[in-house]
Amino acid sequence: MINCKAPNSGITITPWGDIRPCCAYDGSLGNINDIDDISEHFRSGEQYKALRGHMATKDIQDYKPCASCVDGKQEMKAYENFSPEVELEYLEVTASNICNQSCIMCSPMFSTTLGTVLGNKTFNRLTAKQILDILKNIPNLKAIQLKGGEPFADMKNAIILERIAKVNPDCKVTIQTNTRAITPAWYPILSRLNNLSLGVSIDATGELYEWIRGTDFDTTHNTLQDVRDMLPNAKLNCTVTTSVFNFWEHEAIYDQVSDHVDSFDLSNVLRTPEHLSILMLDQVTLTKRILELATFAKATDKCTGIESFYNSFTLDNPDYEKLRAHINQFNKIRKVNYESPVSSFKY
């Protein structure tokens, strides 16, 4: 039996409209475009009922869609405070893939700007009717997470936040953001939320930040300081997505942001696409740097998530050609000549 409350508590809507119990679940419980009422689908839809049936009878080791929880159990833990009854208490919503950055490790599925830059723009967004369906469920939620795209680049998220502030201001609200679109117009809404956490995505500083994300570092840094000043009660968590490009940057990022954030999260280690991951490095380089990072994490009072690095092993056949092609493509796009800081990084 799988002791997880997510199927009794949550709906996650992916950027392409698939419905899941949580973001770690590798499968689909239907698509929002085929559903009239999400709470009805959650309570009595056949896919949710079947999942609950699996959970009641299977061991997690034997249940493939939940494989990521077999290793980390991180997701499952996130649901510990939810009721064991069937109650829709958690929503994770991606209103659209509208984004103001073009990160090298992202995909047009998650960023309209990256799609434009790569000549492959796709546009995914929830309809007005789907947003109304979400608004209906807000009064009973314990927690909601808004993702993107960049949530602050899409005004549909203002409608959702306005509703939370009005009918359920104590709901835990988590928003994953790069901060750049948090203009002063957002503060009146955000300051009415009593339990707000912002996951701030910063993966480098200076020119490397600009190469990775396609926008300048200073504006992001200044906006982060404004957010800290304007929202003193919000929890700010810097989340670093570690790829092969910024594996040596964590200390420099920490120096720049630690005064403005409450925590510094190292847990998001990029695994796919493999050719952009730290698994491209040789094992000696990889291990040496992970040990350095562990020492750094221990010496600070804000770092979390270092364990995510510990199962990192060099790929059997690292595809250096693919990595080189990716770097060359973005050097042309950014009009700079990025060079690896590591001699053993043979691209």
Ligand code: SF4
């Ligand atoms: S992936 Fe993990 S959190 Fe999600 S439903 Fe499965 S066991 Fe629960």
